[in-house]
Amino acid sequence: xxxxxxxxxxxxxxxxxxxxxxxxxxxxxxxxxxxxxxxxxxxxxxxxxxxxxxxxxxxxxxxxxxxxxxxxxxxxxxxxxxxxxxxxxxxxxxxxxxxxxxxxxxxxxxxxxxxxxxxxxxxxxxxxxxxxxxxxxxxxxxxxxxxxxxxxxxxxxxxxxxxxxxxxxxxxxxxxxxxxxxxxxxxxxxxxxxxxxxxxxxxxxxxxxxxxxxxxxxxxxxxxxxxxxxxxxxxxxxxxxxxxxxxxxxxxxxxxxxxxxxxxxxxxxxxxxxxxxxxxxxxxxxxxxxxxxxxxxxxxxxxxxxxxxxxxxxxxxxxxxxxxxxxxxxxxxxxxxxxxxxxxxxxxxxxxxxxxxxxxxxxxxxxxxxxxxxxxxxxxxxxxxxxxxxxxxxxxxxxxxxxxxxxxxxxxxxxxxxxxxxxxxxxxxxxxxxxxxxxxxxxxxxxxxxxxxxxxxxx
Amino acid sequence: xxxxxxxxxxxxxxxxxxxxxxxxxxxxxxxxxxxxxxxxxxxxxxxxxxxxxxxxxxxxxxxxxxxxxxxxxxxxxxxxxxxxxxxxxxxxxxxxxxxxxxxxxxxxxxxxxxxxxxxxxxxxxxxxxxxxxxxxxxxxxxxxxxxxxxxxxxxxxxxxxxxxxxxxxxxxxxxxxxxxxxxxxxxxxxxxxxxxxxxxxxxxxxxxxxxxxxxxxxxxxxxxxxxxxxxxxxxxxxxxxxxxxxxxxxxxxxxxxxxxxxxxxxxxxxxxxxxxxxxxxxxxxxxxxxxxxxxxxxxxxxxxxxxxxxxxxxxxxxxxxxxxxxxxxxxxxxxxxxxxxxxxxxxxxxxxxxxxxxxxxxxxxxxxxxxxxxxxxxxxxxxxxxxxxxxxxxxxxxxxxxxxxxxxxxxxxxxxxxxxxxxxxxxxxxxxxxxxxxxxxxxxxxxxxxxxxxxxxxx
Numbered sequence: 001x002x003x004x005x006x007x008x009x010x011x012x013x014x015x016x017x018x019x020x021x022x023x024x025x026x027x028x029x030x031x032x033x034x035x036x037x038x039x040x041x042x043x044x045x046x047x048x049x050x051x052x053x054x055x056x057x058x059x060x061x062x063x064x065x066x067x068x069x070x071x072x073x074x075x076x077x078x079x080x081x082x083x084x085x086x087x088x089x090x091x092x093x094x095x096x097x098x099x100x101x102x103x104x105x106x107x108x109x110x111x112x113x114x115x116x117x118x119x120x121x122x123x124x125x126x127x128x129x130x131x132x133x134x135x136x137x138x139x140x141x142x143x144x145x146x147x148x149x150x151x152x153x154x155x156x157x158x159x160x161x162x163x164x165x166x167x168x169x170x171x172x173x174x175x176x177x178x179x180x181x182x183x184x185x186x187x188x189x190x191x192x193x194x195x196x197x198x199x200x201x202x203x204x205x206x207x208x209x210x211x212x213x214x215x216x217x218x219x220x221x222x223x224x225x226x227x228x229x230x231x232x233x234x235x236x237x238x239x240x241x242x243x244x245x246x247x248x249x250x251x252x253x254x255x256x257x258x259x260x261x262x263x264x265x266x267x268x269x270x271x272x273x274x275x276x277x278x279x280x281x282x283x284x285x286x287x288x289x290x291x292x293x294x295x296x297x298x299x300x301x302x303x304x305x306x307x308x309x310x311x312x313x314x315x316x317x318x319x320x321x322x323x324x325x326x327x328x329x330x331x332x333x334x335x336x337x338x339x340x341x342x343x344x345x346x347x348x349x350x351x352x353x354x355x356x357x358x359x360x361x362x363x364x365x366x367x368x369x370x371x372x373x374x375x376x377x378x379x380x381x382x383x384x385x386x387x388x389x390x391x392x393x394x395x396x397x398x399x400x401x402x403x404x405x406x407x408x409x410x411x412x413x414x415x416x417x418x419x420x421x422x423x424x425x426x427x428x429x430x431x432x433x434x435x436x437x438x439x440x441x442x443x444x445x446x447x448x449x450x451x452x453x454x455x456x457x458x459x
Numbered sequence: 460x461x462x463x464x465x466x467x468x469x470x471x472x473x474x475x476x477x478x479x480x481x482x483x484x485x486x487x488x489x490x491x492x493x494x495x496x497x498x499x500x501x502x503x504x505x506x507x508x509x510x511x512x513x514x515x516x517x518x519x520x521x522x523x524x525x526x527x528x529x530x531x532x533x534x535x536x537x538x539x540x541x542x543x544x545x546x547x548x549x550x551x552x553x554x555x556x557x558x559x560x561x562x563x564x565x566x567x568x569x570x571x572x573x574x575x576x577x578x579x580x581x582x583x584x585x586x587x588x589x590x591x592x593x594x595x596x597x598x599x600x601x602x603x604x605x606x607x608x609x610x611x612x613x614x615x616x617x618x619x620x621x622x623x624x625x626x627x628x629x630x631x632x633x634x635x636x637x638x639x640x641x642x643x644x645x646x647x648x649x650x651x652x653x654x655x656x657x658x659x660x661x662x663x664x665x666x667x668x669x670x671x672x673x674x675x676x677x678x679x680x681x682x683x684x685x686x687x688x689x690x691x692x693x694x695x696x697x698x699x700x701x702x703x704x705x706x707x708x709x710x711x712x713x714x715x716x717x718x719x720x721x722x723x724x725x726x727x728x729x730x731x732x733x734x735x736x737x738x739x740x741x742x743x744x745x746x747x748x749x750x751x752x753x754x755x756x757x758x759x760x761x762x763x764x765x766x767x768x769x770x771x772x773x774x775x776x777x778x779x780x781x782x783x784x785x786x787x788x789x790x791x792x793x794x795x796x797x798x799x800x801x802x803x804x805x806x807x808x809x810x811x812x813x814x815x816x817x818x819x820x821x822x823x824x825x826x827x828x829x830x831x832x833x834x835x836x837x838x839x840x841x842x843x844x845x846x847x848x849x850x851x852x853x854x855x856x857x858x859x860x861x862x863x864x865x866x867x868x869x870x871x872x873x874x875x876x877x878x879x880x881x882x883x884x885x886x887x888x889x890x891x892x893x894x895x896x897x898x899x900x901x902x903x904x905x906x907x908x909x910x911x912x913x914x915x916x917x918x
Binding site for chain 1: 536600808
């Protein structure tokens with residue numbers, strides 16, 4: 001039997017998410033991101049295609065490294081304007097029954113007491129169909145607007161994040177016992193106060209003495225995603241994440257990270273396969289190979305060079321405007337680019353990448369593969385990735401929204417279903433049950449967060 | 460012509476909002492607050508009844524003064540559990556066309572850069588049907604869970620709030636010019652960067668150098684509500700609020716606050732009637748007077764004495780458990796109760812209120828009037844309040860949810876419409892246009908926030 005592939009649509013509450021310039025294509029509708037109908041239609045489309053989830057990215061700053069300002073980002077709508085992703089969920093949830101929602105939400109500028117309430121609320125409202133993609137923000141431009149002179153150092157961010165999660169687990173798992181809420185109209189007792197516990201958290205970064213404001217939600221802790229690609233980030237993921245979002249241009253390269261993640265998960269006492277790993281994947285699909293190639297050529301003509309460099313500048317910290325488009329990246333003396341661009345260059349180690357080529361590469365598909373071809377070829381490649389990179393699923397990125405998703409649902413999904421690679425219909429239950437099977441509403445016993453369950457209960 | 464009365468439904472993302480104990484009534488469904496369907500049905504009901512808005516209260520702490528713990532609040536579900544109100548809006552907005560949403564959101568534990576994005580997002584998604592009820596939290600139990608030893612002092616809170624609003628106005632009104640976003644696919648320019656401005660805010664409490672993350676929303680600044688009843692609170696309302704939520708047991712008493720508010724608004728250079736003032740009002744309606752009285756008696760039998768004291772304890776800071784239920788409140792030596800309870804006692808200055816009576820009074824209707832009778836009597840009283848208290852509208856509180864709203868829509872609304880007191884149909888446009896008339900999408904020129912419009916534009 002084939003390993004089941006999990007499918008997320010990869011999007012963001014913004015214009016032209018990962019394809020700088022393609023918003024200007026006549027068929028792109030991503031600038032309708034402000035309309036609820038746009039999102040509700042997308043959610044219905046994805047549910048029709050039996051997608052497991054919609055994964056929403058987010059950033060809280062602008063890409064202002066390129067040329068030292070945000071002009072290119074603004075002009076090409078490179079993830080700006082960007083609206084809040086959480087506020088989309090209830091409308092999409094109401095319009096669907098099974099589609100799950102993974103929402104990126106930074107813990108850097110939010111208090112855990114508040115964040116815990118937000119996700120408990122969404123977990124209630126969606127009937128347990130929500131996941132939190134845990135990020136600590138990476139843009140200085142965001143930090144500055146929260147009154148900080150710069151962001152926290154990378155490893156400090158993870159120390160804060162660890163304690164942040166500890167507070168959340170205490171609130172979600174420990175504060176309200178399973179049978180605390182009685183809803184007993186006859187005896188006029190709504191909640192048994194003896195079964196609601198103050199968490200008395202007194203840590204290095206946070207002090208939270210009280211109880212959670214929310215009664216236990218269907219999953220208590222939402223499904224946890226994480227996307228850190230550094231060694232520290234992977235250690236964090238191995239401890240906290242149930243799903244991991246990764247990216248890379250070749251299966252070989254992605255597999256290295258996957259192996260490390262599964263190894264680290266095992267060291268944490270977890271089953272390596274309990275980590276569901278998603279990698280970004282951009283399909284350009286046509287009924288024939290020629291049609292797909294034609295489409296790809298046409299799409300490429302809409303890439304904005306300046307927009308792509310704005311995005312790359314944000315990712316690498318390098319202002320590429322200082323160099324000639326035909327300079328190869330080796331000329332750029334910068335540690336951050338050497339490490340950040342490793343991903344690109346390692347994919348094809350013998351190639352001398354020019355900045356122009358890099359922009360074209362990043363202009364469609366971000367750091368992941370772009371696969372151009374017939375539905376069968378797309379399906380072949382996905383199968384190959386799952387085997388070679390040992391991933392569990394994909395975050396399918398769009399070039400044109402919602403057209404790319406429509407193509408995928410209509411053309412690729414039936415092939416994947418016929419091959420038994422994706423679900424023909426949804427499993428009942430919460431997001432976690434859809435991933436781990438019926439009955440697994442809550443964190444697995446081997447998950448770190450499980451130790452907080454009933455932590456405060458009188459034994 | 461009669462003065463048009465504005466109608467809000469008064470609710471909260473919790474069980475049994477203002478009527479401690481009544482959640483246990485067989486007909487009450489407020490414990491369905493966790494279900495989206497519950498809210499979507501309510502929104503549709505209110506729109507059918509041509510309500511102007513749904514006003515959602517919120518608290519971020521628990522009522523733990525009574526007996527020095529939160530047992531009574533938990534047992535009687537006195538505003539706990541309490542979920543996040545913002546996350547309900549998009550689903551309700553999607554199910555309606557005109558109903559507006561006023562959401563209480565504390566500025567004490569949130570950064571203005573983030574809050575501004577949340578409300579811009581909601582303003583986009585609702586097509587300009589959102590209002591922010593500005594509060595600074597009043598519960599120590601909340602402050603403690605955000606790591607503070609206690610809340611800020613009352614007047615300091617307003618100083619922070621003033622600067623908080625300044626940052627928001629700069630982001631909402633000043634940062635993006637009206638024609639900054641071109642969406643020009645032919646020339647491949649989404650936003651003209653010259654028309655997006657960093658706000659360079661460098662204040663006492665906040666530093667926000669950058670531009671707003673969101674493009675201008677239908678109203679830019681959401682409609683602003685405020686509910687402070689102190690002198691400092693009213694000064695804040697006169698400067699910032701477009702709608703004010705007030706409460707009091709008699710028209711005479713409410714009028715004093717209203718007069719002061721309108722006077723203060725005038726001192727700010729605004730038209731006194733530009734402040735739309737809502738007062739809380741709890742109708743118990745029956746087809747006949749007897750039926751209504753019977754209903755009231757039955758409802759009262761569900762009031763929880765302990766729950767009411769938990770609520771009163773939170774409002775006044777007094778632990779009433781130290782006293783005998785038959786003690787009169789005069790016996791309680793406390794400045795806070797003397798000022799907080801003025802509202803009650805002044806309503807009937809010759810009456811010696813016992814704690815038991817106070818609890819019964821607060822148990823239905825909070826600090827506002829409870830009017831029991833036929834639809835005609837309810838309408839008469841509303842008319843009287845508008846005339847005598849000079850208010851513009853009501854926050855209609857429920858005793859049983861959604862039954863109280865259903866009764867009101869079916870029985871009272873037709874009478875009010877027949878008398879020409881409320882709208883027969885909605886005005887087109889945004890929330891602000893529905894209040895101030897067609898074309899008034901943005902803050903009025905006389906509103907303090909207007910000075911931030913185009914503040915940073917190159918002239």
